[in-house]
Amino acid sequence: MGMLDGFRDKDFLEQITLLNDIAGRRDLAALPALRELFDRPTGDTSVDYMVVGALNAVLGEHEGEAVRGLASESTAYRTLCIRVAGEYAFESAAGRLTEMAETETDTDRLIEILAALSKIRPEDGAAVFRCFLGHEDSMLAALAMEMSGVYGDQQAVPFLKAAVEATDAALTYDQCDITTWKAIDALAAMGTPETVGFLAANVHHMNPTARRLITDALVRLGEAALPFLEPHYLKGDVDQRILACNIAGFIGSRKGADALVRAFDAGAFTDPNSRYAAFEALGRIGTLKGLVCLVDGLSEDDELILMAVVTGLERHAAPGVLKTILETLAKGDKKSWRIARAIIASRALRLFQDLYKDAAVGDMLMDCLRASQDQEVLDAFAGRLGEIATDRARADAASLPRAKAATRRALAADDSKSMLAMYRSILTDLGFEPLLAANGQEAYALVEAGEFVDVVITDMNMPIMDGMELAGKLRGTLGYEDVPILMVTTESEGSQREMAVKVGVTGFITKPFKPDALKDKVLELVGGAPA
Amino acid sequence: MDVELAKPFVKAAMDVLGTMAFITPRAGRPFVKKNSIAIGDVTGLVGLTGEGNKRGSVSISFQKNCAIAMVKNMLGDDIQDIVQDVKDAVGEITNMISGQARAGLAEKGLVLQGSTPTVIMGDNHSITHIAKSPIMAIPFETDAGGFTIEFCFE
Numbered sequence A: 001m002g003m004l005d006g007f008r009d010k011d012f013l014e015q016i017t018l019l020n021d022i023a024g025r026r027d028l029a030a031l032p033a034l035r036e037l038f039d040r041p042t043g044d045t046s047v048d049y050m051v052v053g054a055l056n057a058v059l060g061e062h063e064g065e066a067v068r069g070l071a072s073e074s075t076a077y078r079t080l081c082i083r084v085a086g087e088y089a090f091e092s093a094a095g096r097l098t099e100m101a102e103t104e105t106d107t108d109r110l111i112e113i114l115a116a117l118s119k120i121r122p123e124d125g126a127a128v129f130r131c132f133l134g135h136e137d138s139m140l141a142a143l144a145m146e147m148s149g150v151y152g153d154q155q156a157v158p159f160l161k162a163a164v165e166a167t168d169a170a171l172t173y174d175q176c177d178i179t180t181w182k183a184i185d186a187l188a189a190m191g192t193p194e195t196v197g198f199l200a201a202n203v204h205h206m207n208p209t210a211r212r213l214i215t216d217a218l219v220r221l222g223e224a225a226l227p228f229l230e231p232h233y234l235k236g237d238v239d240q241r242i243l244a245c246n247i248a249g250f251i252g253s254r255k256g257a258d259a260l261v262r263a264f265d266a267g268a269f270t271d272p273n274s275r276y277a278a279f280e281a282l283g284r285i286g287t288l289k290g291l292v293c294l295v296d297g298l299s300e301d302d303e304l305i306l307m308a309v310v311t312g313l314e315r316h317a318a319p320g321v322l323k324t325i326l327e328t329l330a331k332g333d334k335k336s337w338r339i340a341r342a343i344i345a346s347r348a349l350r351l352f353q354d355l356y357k358d359a360a361v362g363d364m365l366m367d368c369l370r371a372s373q374d375q376e377v378l379d380a381f382a383g384r385l386g387e388i389a390t391d392r393a394r395a396d397a398a399s400l401p402r403a404k405a406a407t408r409r410a411l412a413a414d415d416s417k418s419m420l421a422m423y424r425s426i427l428t429d430l431g432f433e434p435l436l437a438a439n440g441q442e443a444y445a446l447v448e449a450g451e452f453v454d455v456v457i458t459d460m461n462m463p464i465m466d467g468m469e470l471a472g473k474l475r476g477t478l479g480y481e482d483v484p485i486l487m488v489t490t491e492s493e494g495s496q497r498e499m500a501v502k503v504g505v506t507g508f509i510t511k512p513f514k515p516d517a518l519k520d521k522v523l524e525l526v527g528g529a530p531a
Numbered sequence B: 001m002d003v004e005l006a007k008p009f010v011k012a013a014m015d016v017l018g019t020m021a022f023i024t025p026r027a028g029r030p031f032v033k034k035n036s037i038a039i040g041d042v043t044g045l046v047g048l049t050g051e052g053n054k055r056g057s058v059s060i061s062f063q064k065n066c067a068i069a070m071v072k073n074m075l076g077d078d079i080q081d082i083v084q085d086v087k088d089a090v091g092e093i094t095n096m097i098s099g100q101a102r103a104g105l106a107e108k109g110l111v112l113q114g115s116t117p118t119v120i121m122g123d124n125h126s127i128t129h130i131a132k133s134p135i136m137a138i139p140f141e142t143d144a145g146g147f148t149i150e151f152c153f154e
Helices: A012-025 A028-039 A045-061 A063-069 A075-087 A091-103 A107-120 A126-130 A138-151 A154-165 A178-190 A193-201 A208-229 A231-235 A238-251 A254-265 A272-285 A288-297 A303-316 A319-330 A334-345 A349-355 A359-370 A375-388 A391-398 A417-429 A440-448 A467-475 A491-503 A515-526 B003-021 B064-075 B082-107
Strands: A408-413 A432-437 A455-459 A485-489 A507-510 B031-033 B042-050 B054-062 B112-114 B118-121 B135-142 B145-153
Touching (some): A012 A045, A028 A075, A045 A063, A045 A075, A045 B082, A075 A107, A075 B082, A091 A107, A107 A126, A126 A154, A138 A154, A138 A178, A138 B003, A154 A178, A178 A208, A208 A231, A208 A238, A208 A254, A208 B031, A231 A238, A231 A254, A238 A254, A238 A491, A254 A272, A272 A288, A272 A303, A288 A303, A303 A334, A303 A349, A334 A349, A334 A359, A334 A375, A334 A417, A349 A359, A359 A375, A359 A391, A375 A391, A417 A432, A417 A515, A432 A440, A455 A467, A507 A515, B003 B064, B003 B135, B054 B082, B064 B145, B082 B112
Parallel strands (some): A408 A432, A408 A455
Antiparallel strands (some): B031 B135, B042 B112, B042 B118, B054 B145, B135 B145
């Protein structure tokens, strides 16, 4: 082509200007000369990259040439054409690429070919990817799995299920095979009763990262996932029930509430931990039926469950509900006082504002408030009293004490807001300044920022980074080698205690626990109350 | 899925460490993780951007002993301040790996811009990847300790 004649003798500026021009105009006539420059590079990397760029642009504009290039003897040119075919989704390249996938043995080459096919997405493409589902190279297999999800390839389902069920003893609990990851996403993408049902049945996967990935996938599916989660309220083991409730809560669809209420009525949630999870989920969703169930929950005598109930009511309080709560509190019995304490500890400001209108109930709430050693809680309610702005409210606000200054500090990690509010309340009562985190990573971020504490309380199962990992990281951190770590577990997680001790956990407490039991445990670990 | 992006970085890591630091890494099984706590003691991190809003980051996290062995191989006896030297070496190596990988991709027509590497040191530090997606990690073993390459793309 005339314009590239004598290219190699031109100066740098002329060369790049020419190449830029060709790339812009995508002139097919430049192709032979560009090929020559590609096969025998000038040696100046800037120029050579621009040659590739120009070639890319020309081929991108001329599908036929790119497809022809797939048969080239030059490996480098073939690779370029494969990439271009993918980038520009050239359908006519699919046939040739499929043939190449069938005969190619080099893994790196295969990845190029399959990556291009994955972008072209030919209609009959499922079959070629299916061949690689069990490939030993996990990246290749993962790509094949991802595409089987895109194609909705039913024949791939057994492989996908197997990849989810595979557990590798060599990998630790914070890692998960990429094939398992892609299989989970593909099964969710297919969205059939079989695949979604399978995911729902495997929510309590042995591997915490896989558990998290399955949870996320089901939450993304939303309402469509609910019919497959609901059977697990009644027939799953405790951990499955808890996770199924959590997912329904995160999905937040109103349809989810009906099934939870039905399951409650059928006696599905007798275990305190699944009960807690069910109330928490109802609290996240709302709906009238759910609220009625929550109001019934005010009769719970477990402080932890009561916190979840009150938190839920605070979110969705409606006039009818408020009236019932008022009547319950007005009775002034042990139950009323439990509820009042929960309202204060969970910072239920809306409920407080409404209930405060009644003089007797208002006094009851103020009594509970005055017992708090949590300055943040005291300030929050003082603020609300200020907004109410009646004489009585102002007098009550003025009567609030200042919390005693904390002498020690504690770090608490739990993915449940109600549990964190509970920890705040318990820890401030003991004279600890509480630092709270929603998962191990947030907790560790506080430590990395230079915070030091006298004791750490952590849940075992949390998203992103769980309690085991947190404990391990802390033990390897300067200053935290000996800090007491208390791990909160459900009964069934007890089997992992040995591993927890190895990782450096100092003590355990099973939930549900009575606040006093936690207080005793904490004091035991820090060597008693302050002098 | 961005397998086609991962492979060149793996290849580049093996090449660069072999030629510059005389280390022969053996790749282990890739895995996925969701937290951003580094699996190493010193990390080099580069941000990558490409056409069409393609964004991501790649990090290389070395265990202490591997990082030190790398520095000793590169500088010989000429080590003044081990902490600073490790930081410099990791930054250099990360830059070279990023450059070589991107060159390989450019030859195939995929152009990615790479940021200057950031080096983060300190036991159990965090790596803040650009995207919020799950992170794909590949562990490597060498005679002098291990390192892990992590990819996170939107």
